[in-house]
Amino acid sequence: MADDPPRTRIQQKNRAAILDAALDVFSQHGFRGATLDQIAGAAGLSKPNVLYYFPSKEAIHEALVHGLIDIWVQPLHDLDPSGDPVEEILAYVGRKLDMSRQMPRESRLFANEIVQGAPRFGAEITGRFKDLVDEKAAVIRGWAEAGRINPLDPYHLIFSIWATTQHYADFDVQVRGILAPVGDAHFDDAARFLAALYRAALTPPGVR
């Protein structure tokens, strides 16, 4: 199911160019809205040449998603059960927000997929994805039961972190339409806001 690494330099370069172009196009138009001509154009290749490297449009999309999922869940994966609870969760929020800042196209690629019902992605959600969330939710629940953070539903806490951080990538045009920021500056404000929000909500009374 996984592709072997490309043999030649040309293959490596062109596959990468196609995947990068496809990330642009798929993240902006969704799977059905994207066309092979757009992808080929953005990659600087002809359409048949694109289909020389990937058997179909679907295959390009799958290769993209497949190659990104590990990176995508890494921030949650890195949540350390042995760390300080509040700081660990705040650090997780920070990592997720950084991803929205550095990889907005990737975020929108997943957003497009999931908003439209994850027709090409559903299996991953109930698979590895769910397992990781279950594992980390258990960690957070443990912290809550030990009184080290306020007792909040860990699943909805994780959802809220996904929502608030990915919002800055997925709804970028809306955020920019309202804030009219210069460049990326508003991400720093967002980081401060989210840190304050979650610190206030998580810090238990005793420590305050």
Place this chain on the structure above:
Amino acid sequence: MADDPPRTRIQQKNRAAILDAALDVFSQHGFRGATLDQIAGAAGLSKPNVLYYFPSKEAIHEALVHGLIDIWVQPLHDLDPSGDPVEEILAYVGRKLDMSRQMPRESRLFANEIVQGAPRFGAEITGRFKDLVDEKAAVIRGWAEAGRINPLDPYHLIFSIWATTQHYADFDVQVRGILAPVGDAHFDDAARFLAALYRAALTPPGVR
């Protein structure tokens, strides 16, 4: 620019059927991914008949968005500057979450638009939309300066409320994939979680 109300009963019924069908299809596939045949099929009409009521696919989408935008911003509009700050904001969160529960298709319609860069919607964001947000952000800032809520950036607070509440509509498949809820039950948990989150973050030290 606004359409006059349809004259005959048939017009009223069919226009409504088309818009309802279009809401289904557009919210699930995005504008470019949706086809007139799908819409016609879902509305129980032939494609030419659909185009008898609306001049184009674009016009259907515009009529939909146009007809929904007022409903969509109503919850924020109803934030009462003379009410109790914390309770007002919590009530706003509650109204937004209710909309995600009752109108998930509408939420996904907007989500699709905005994720893809709002090509058919951009003007609204920097127009009426921004004005309303500016107005309510000023109210919230006033509350913060008066020490009636914790000092949080009002714009990012509003973004976080949009993100956390709309998440349950826009990312419904993901939420369901992870929680495997029975029906709508998880919305009650979400309501409790969000109330706790924002109450903890907003309530100023003095009142605690």
Place this chain on the structure above:
DNA sequence: GGTTTTTTATACCAAATGGTTGAAAGAGAT
């Protein structure tokens, strides 16, 4: 250089898609 393999793109195809035509069926008014 010559041979083989890989890479590239023009020309093409079938299906899908947004939209039109035109004529028949239906509703409403008198």
Place this chain on the structure above:
DNA sequence: ATCTCTTTCAACCATTTGGTATAAAAAACC
């Protein structure tokens, strides 16, 4: 019943789109 206006849809059209066929150009190998 008849006349008029509205509604409906089969057939059609032009364009777009995912994907092929094929043959030339370019690397790679000897």
